[in-house]
Amino acid sequence: MVDAVRTQMLTKHYRAADVVTNVNLTVKKGEIYGFLGPNGAGKSTVMKMLLGLVRPTGGEVELFGEKLIPGSVEHLKRIGHLIETPAFYERMTARENLELHAEYMGYHVRESIDEALQMVQLLGVEGKPVKQFSLGMKQRLAIARAISTRPELLLLDEPINGLDPEGIQLMRGLFRRLRDEWGISILISSHLLSEIEQVADTIGVIDGGRLLKEVSLEELRASKTDYIEITTAQASLAAYVLTEKLGLERFKQIGERTLRVYDTHVPQETLSKTLILNEVPIESINRRHHTLEEYFFDMVKGGDNHAASRQAGA
Amino acid sequence: MLHLVKLELKKGSLRGYVYGALIAYAAIAAFLLLLYFFEGSDSSAPAFGSQLEILGIVNTMVGATFVVYSSALLSRLVIGEFKDKTMALLFAYPVNRKQLIFAKLSIVFAWCFANIVIGNIVIDAIMLTVNHYTGMVGGELSGSQLMQHVGFVLLQGVGAAGMSLLPLLVGLPRRSVPATIVSSIFIVSIINSNNGGFSLSSIIAIPLSLAAVGIFGAYLSFRNIDKADVA
Numbered sequence: 288m289v290d291a292v293r294t295q296m297l298t299k300h301y302r303a304a305d306v307v308t309n310v311n312l313t314v315k316k317g318e319i320y321g322f323l324g325p326n327g328a329g330k331s332t333v334m335k336m337l338l339g340l341v342r343p344t345g346g347e348v349e350l351f352g353e354k355l356i357p358g359s360v361e362h363l364k365r366i367g368h369l370i371e372t373p374a375f376y377e378r379m380t381a382r383e384n385l386e387l388h389a390e391y392m393g394y395h396v397r398e399s400i401d402e403a404l405q406m407v408q409l410l411g412v413e414g415k416p417v418k419q420f421s422l423g424m425k426q427r428l429a430i431a432r433a434i435s436t437r438p439e440l441l442l443l444d445e446p447i448n449g450l451d452p453e454g455i456q457l458m459r460g461l462f463r464r465l466r467d468e469w470g471i472s473i474l475i476s477s478h479l480l481s482e483i484e485q486v487a488d489t490i491g492v493i494d495g496g497r498l499l500k501e502v503s504l505e506e507l508r509a510s511k512t513d514y515i516e517i518t519t520a521q522a523s524l525a526a527y528v529l530t531e532k533l534g535l536e537r538f539k540q541i542g543e544r545t546l547r548v549y550d551t552h553v554p555q556e557t558l559s560k561t562l563i564l565n566e567v568p569i570e571s572i573n574r575r576h577h578t579l580e581e582y583f584f585d586m587v588k589g590g591d592n593h594a595a596s597r598q599a600g601a
Numbered sequence: 602m603l604h605l606v607k608l609e610l611k612k613g614s615l616r617g618y619v620y621g622a623l624i625a626y627a628a629i630a631a632f633l634l635l636l637y638f639f640e641g642s643d644s645s646a647p648a649f650g651s652q653l654e655i656l657g658i659v660n661t662m663v664g665a666t667f668v669v670y671s672s673a674l675l676s677r678l679v680i681g682e683f684k685d686k687t688m689a690l691l692f693a694y695p696v697n698r699k700q701l702i703f704a705k706l707s708i709v710f711a712w713c714f715a716n717i718v719i720g721n722i723v724i725d726a727i728m729l730t731v732n733h734y735t736g737m738v739g740g741e742l743s744g745s746q747l748m749q750h751v752g753f754v755l756l757q758g759v760g761a762a763g764m765s766l767l768p769l770l771v772g773l774p775r776r777s778v779p780a781t782i783v784s785s786i787f788i789v790s791i792i793n794s795n796n797g798g799f800s801l802s803s804i805i806a807i808p809l810s811l812a813a814v815g816i817f818g819a820y821l822s823f824r825n826i827d828k829a830d831v832a
Contacts, residue, residue: 339692339693340689340693340830341831342830357828360695360697361695364695366693368693370689370693372686374685374686374687376685377685379612383612387611387612391694391695392694392695
């Protein structure tokens, strides 16, 4: 099957800064691709390059299996998008904006506008000028506009911004529905893992303009590392016992009182029994999973970038 | 192409501009009538030497007004879209970018030309009618003089409409509405300083070369738009 998006060594350098460097990204047909990275990581720039709004300084883009030629516009008929802030002709009504969009896109199916408005639950206010809309409503309208021409590929840059929890819930459902019922491929960017973890099939992590990792969530959940966490007042004694009595090597001391044992072939009971027999005071001992959050945080931190600390704060 | 122009008009909601043009006509007519009545009776020499001179002054004023007015429209249609970030939206449509800009510029060109022609007709009619009853400016206005003036107005209109696009060369790189309008005022002063000569060749050559310069300058401003990043 042909991939919806494939970039090879995609690069954008401005005179002073490298914004995007050698990004190889693949969005398979009919999947939701979560594009994760802190603010300023280059997510928007990559999406703009896919749309042709920004010209790459290196590498190439393939959409629907065809190489993107500068100046070509035909493929844009098959793409719906929401990049950065939702921009509208504010004096016109919501419906007029969607009609105008359909005219420019060359898509003439009247019902599709009603359908799109209904999907984002904006029916009833479509006759109001957009300038009266709140940010959340504009965001919804922008999503309605993007899907109103039944695209094959949706590029959504931080689509959850400004939405209330109910709206977020609605959008999640909508994205899944678009994928499952219409077979749309969706590229969603976000700086919050929790936002896209629930909908994405694949997650690509970008930081400092580099794609650090591209991983399918299914794969990730299967390979998620388990460990046993031991909290004790005498961590060094416990470490000694683990090495000498049990022959364990794969463990790590976290802080002063915590040990993480990654060798899971030794059962938890044996572990606690041996520690107690060797007079190590145990406060708690638990089996744990690495959360996705930790996984990605480690990865971004591993990339040795200051942005990582901002990511933690987000 | 025509479709693009239609879409531009649809979203532009240009009704306000039409009212603005009517107000501009009224203001020019009022100003000229003021000159006609008060300047003329007060001093020994009347404000206007002949009826043809009246028509010439009307044409100058209408031309100057609508070149500046058109720059406001130009700002709205081109620079305003960049400011409102709707240009990124337009450029992500399956439409050639140059055609999009071209549609916008042809609206400005047509707007400027149409207003100069209509403005001349309306205000000339007012002035000549008033003069017909008061008879303050004497002398005959022959048919051939009138025809020559019509030709002059049409050619001047083309020249002014072409020139009205030139502010884009200054305004577009800066994405600045004030720069666009200020440069249009400069352009007006250039056009009007060229109004002295009345030989036939200058009547034809000057407006047409002005139009060519204006259109070419506007083209220069968006020549690389296909390669430009729209941030």
